[in-house]
Each structure stands twice: as C-alpha cells, then as structure tokens.
Amino acid sequence: MLQLRSVTKRFGTIIALDDVSLDIARGEFFGLLGPNGAGKSTLMSLVAGLRAADAGTLHLDGAPLTAANAASRTSLGLVPQHIALYPELNADENLRIFGALYGLRGADLRDRINTALTAVQLADRRRDPVKNFSGGMQRRLNLVAALLHRPKLLLCDEPTVGVDPQSRNAIFEYLQALNRDGLTIIYSTHYMEEATRLCSRIGIIDHGKILALGTLEELLTRLPFEEEIRFPATAATAPLAVELAALGELATADGSHRFRPHIDCKLSAFYARAESHAVPGRLFTSQRPTLEAVFLHLTGRTLRE
C-alpha cells in the first residue's frame, strides 16, 4: 500500500531521515518505535504531504505522494503529535470544520460526528469548548478528527502522550477495532509496551535510520537474549559455565550461576553451547525478552535516554 524508497530529509545540517526504505501492506498495524528526535514525526509529515523529501520517493497505492497530490490526501488521516484543534471552538464545531474540509456535509457529516464522539466517549461534552477539555479528552478528539473522512491509511503520531491508562486503553481498543475493519495504521511511539501490544510489525528507528524491521518475534530473535540468565551451579553445568565466562559476565552465588552475556553474543550461540554440554533448556530461567532490550542491543542506548 505505502512504499518509501531511499527517502532522505534534512533540516539544515540535521539528517532527520537517512535513506529510509519501507513497505507497508494493506491492513497492517505498523509500529514506528524510536526515541525523541529519531525522525518519527518527520516520516509521518512526509507521508502526509506536509513536507517534501530531499531525496527518494513515496507512493501510496502506486500514486506518488506529494504536496500537490490532493487526491491521495483524502485517503490519508493524520493524527498530529501535538493537539491540533481550535481551542475556542467546541468538539462538534471542530469536527464539523475538519469534516467539511474533506468535502463532507449535511446528514452524513452529522452521523459521522455522532459516531466518532460516541466512540471516544465525548458525546456528552460535544458542546464544550475544547480548551476546557482535559488533556486526555483533547487527545481522543485529536484522534477522531483524523477519522471522519474514513481514510485508508491512518498516521498516528504518538497519540497517547499524557493520557491516563484508562483513556489509553480506550484509544487502543478503538484503534484495534478500526484495524480489524481494514484500516491500515502507522503508529509512532517511544513506548515499547504500546508497540508490543498493538503492532503486527514494528520498525525501530533512530537517528533517521530504520535499524530493524519485522514482527515482534522476528525482532526478539535478533536479540542475543535477555539481560540475565540463571542456571543451577552443579557438576553437570560446570563445563558450560567455564565456556560462558568468555561470552559474557558470569557470577556464582547461592548455588546458581548468573550469566550476563556480552552484547554480541547471540542467543543461538548460547543454546548451541548448552546443547553441546548436554545441559537441558529447562534448567535456564530468564526474563522474557523485550523490545527495550532489542533497542538497547541495536543502539547501545535505552529508549528513554
């Protein structure tokens, strides 16, 4: 559905996107995971046609995505990272304006507004000026304002910043329902929990480069493994422990070994050694691998740095 080929975007000397290529298939819930300044919003703005790429091409369903291509913009919906609503106007008026800009009007527009407000539990606050809304309510309105025209591709740029867990859940469920109904979603976040929970495929982005791309499982297998593996310190595991000392940091206490692998030590390498020493896998306990660890592995930094 969406194709990016060698897309580069610079702001002066900053390279916000560096030779990014990406394919998004219809119906995907694609997560763009990266820390502050990674280039997530820049990527969104290029797809939405707000900016032009310095190099490379973007296509939506085969048609080039440029600022001039207004037609393709009706199949896109953008949920900006910052609340983009008219604060003096009420929820209803905001939605009417944004709907009208997509050519909606009359009873059709009214129906869609009702549906949208109900979906994000704002129907009873529709006559209140947006400036009087709580941050979470504004977020929810910010989200549905991009959906009235029923886009085929929704660009969600960190739509849950400052939202309490309950509202966040409501947003997640709403987005998941939309995705089940066929909406393709690109969802940017720096919360790995969100990407883990929502996304069928995830791209990890940092310094304008996509560092890794795949399903959650695929990304996790790139991981050497978790930060810490424990196994009993017995005669049977002693030869393994000796070998592991070269692959990472090994400590022994209270009858168990605690192994912290070096960053370049692959999970497959670990299991291969265990097998060669006939140490059964059930002896190992570990934390479940996380995207956080993947990111740390790829960049040497944590997501929140």
Add this chain to the structure above:
Amino acid sequence: MRPILVLLRKDFTNFFRNKAAVSLTFIVPFAMIWLFGVIFGVNKKDSGPNGIPLAVVNASDNPAAATLVAALQAEKSFYVYTKFVNPDKSTRPLTEADLRSMMQAPDADFRFALVIPPDVVSETTFGLHLKIFSNPRNEIETQTVNGMLQKTIFTTVPQLLGQSLQARAKNFLGDSRFKQFNGTIAAAVSDAFGADKDQVQRDLEAGDFGFGQITGPTQPADRSLRRLDAPKDPTSNAPPTSVAQPAVAPATTGAVDALSRIVRLETIQVVGADVKSPFATSIVGGWAIQFLLFALSASATSLFRERDAGIFQRLLAAPVTRAHILWSKFLYGVILGIVQLMVLFVAGRILFGIEVEKHFVLLVLVCTFAAAACTSFGMLLAALSPNAEAAQGLATFLIMIMSSLGGAWFPITLMPVFIQQFSKLTLVYWSMEGFSAVLWAGQSFFQLLPILGILGGITVLVMSIAVWRFNRGKIFG
C-alpha cells in the same frame, strides 16, 4: 474555493466566540470616536488651541501697551495672568523677576510670558521691544504661542509701530527738523482732506497715522476678521486697570479695519461646503484607518497561533493548500475590516452627524479597498515575522510611522515637503484620500477610480510579496 469558505466560517465562529474581539469591533470604535471627538473638540465651531496660560508683565506707561494686554485677555487662545498672588491672597502686578522664578518652578502655572518693558518704543532702535519668556517643552506649542502673540500684537496696536517709526525719525532728524517734517505732512493732509492741521500733527507725533479716522465707521467685509476686537467679556479675568481706555479703543478698532482693508481676505469654501460636520468628516477617516491597521495586524498574527497550535499540520494533511489558508485569512481580514470601518463611520454618524448615508455605496466601496490594503499589510507582517510577538512589535512601529506620514495624525501639509512625498507611499494616505473623496468632496464612482486603483495596486503588490514570503518562510515549516 470550498476550503476557503470552510476556513472563513471557522474564523468567524472563532471571532464571535471571542468577546474581546467582538467588543473591539463594535463597542470600542464608538468609545474611541467619542473620545477623539472630545479631545479634538470636533463639535465646537472654532478649532484651535484653548486657554494656553500666558503671563503678561506690563512695565510700560504707553497707553498702547495697556491695549495690548486687554487684547491678549480677550484672545480665547490665552489664559492671561497679570497678578502675583501673595501668601495672604492679596495681589500685586507681576514683575519680570517674578516670571523668572515662577517659570522655573516644576509646577509652574504657565510656560510662556510676555514682558512689555518701559522702553517698548525707543528712540535708538527701530521696531518694538518686547520680551517673550518661554519654557519650550513642546516645540509645536511654542510655535503656536509665538504665532498667536505676533498676530495679536500686530493687529491690536499698529500705532506702537507708528510710534516706533516716529521716535526713530525724531532721533535721526533732530527735534526741530522732525517737528518741521511732521508739520509739512500735516499741512499737506489738511490741505487735501480739510482736517485740522494741528490735530493731524499731534496724531502723527503720537504715532497714530489716522487709520482710525479714515476707516473707523466702516465695517470690515469679512466678519470673521473682527474676532479680535469683539466686545470684551465682562466676566473675564481682566483686572479693571487694564480695561481699554476709550481714547485708544477706537483707534484699535479702526486699525484692524484698516488692515482688513489693505489685505482683504475672503475665504470661499470651494469643496465640502454642504458637509455638515466638516472637521469630524475629515479626521474620522484617519482614526478609522489607524484603528483598522491595529485590529487587522492582530488578526493576521492569529496565523502564528494556529501554526503554534499545530493546526496547519492537520489542515495541510487534508485537501487544503497553503493558498487556501492564506486567502481565507485575507478574506476574513477584508470582511472584518469593512465591518469595522462601517461601524466607525456609523459611530461618526451618530456622534457627530457625519453624512455616511448620503454616499453609502461608494463609502462601502472605499472601505472595501482600504480594508483589503490594510489586511495585506497585516499578512505581510505575518509573513516577515518569525513569531506573533515580533509581528506585533513591528506592526506597532510601522503603523505609527504610516499613520503619521500618511496624515492620520495631522495634515501632511504641516510636514516638510520632502517628507510629504513619502506620504503618498502609505496606504493610510490613500485610504484617507478615498474617504474624503466620498464624504467630503462627494465624488462620483468614476472620479474615485484612480484612488481605488492605487489602493487595489497596493493590495496586489503587498499580497504578492506576502504570499511569496509565506511560501518560503517558516510559518508552514
């Protein structure tokens, strides 16, 4: 076009939601017009300064000096002090020494003083010797006061000049030859006009060249020139001693009449003769346009608010172009401007009787073009500035310059000629020209076309620059 209308409707919804903006548009103009009217005394028959405090010290025993003091007291532009008030509330005439100390006090009652010294007329110099003390804190005021004093002196007591001439001649010719000179003249006059030769000679020696006798009974043609010798108001603050002496008063009256004979000014109003409230009509346009510039540059800076709120991202991600956003703002400004100007003129109608309804359609037309020019100015500011604060600062600065240069504050003819050339570069000037062409001169549509063309040209030019800057500037970045 549809996105423009949607955005336009949005701007107006926003506008009516904003109580401050609404009152700024509909109520403030009334208050402002009224206030300006009071300050500038629009509804008074006479314009000009009123009651500038002036101290007068008369140290001369020349009767003409007393006449001058009386005339100054009658002049409504001055509020004349002649007395020094002692702590016990008793008074004595002011002296020159009083003036110096009183005027140096920070809370001085007056900043101008006229001293008529004992040697107001002397034998050794030609002309009158008068001293004007001033604290010229305000250049324009000082000029005005000097001008008013000169006018009063020369129209009131020309015989002082005559005396000065006589004294100088006497000094030059010597006593006997001087008497002989006057005697010859007096003989010639009595031969020609049949007057008493001795009387004429006495008059000549007193510096009275007889203007009074020649023209005394005749009324001057133009009554407005008689204002200076209008009967004195008995309730005025003139001290009894300085009431004009009968012997001098007729000569004064006659002298003014004589001057008005020699230079007979007849003012015939060629344009706007049937305009009911001329002063208000000619200046309301200036205030209106200045007010509009402020209002519209403020509304143009709402572009920054929307940018900062990230709303442009949402708009531009929709099938909305930058041009749509800019032209909707422009249209909004123009409509708001027309409404605001019309409100101002209606305020002028209600408060000062400016005849707007007489040329309503043409007035709306000029308002439209003026509003368009003002809006384009606001848009250009928004295009050139990095943020709303900078735009507001720049707006204030430029509006002040354009308004003063363009003649919204005082007539441009008061400015140096080379500056007047710049007036014509301002939209304030052309807007005011448009208003006065309609309200003052009652011009027709075709006569208005050049002015409308210039305002339209300014709009096109300024908007072109603005759109060009917007497209490369930061506002959509």
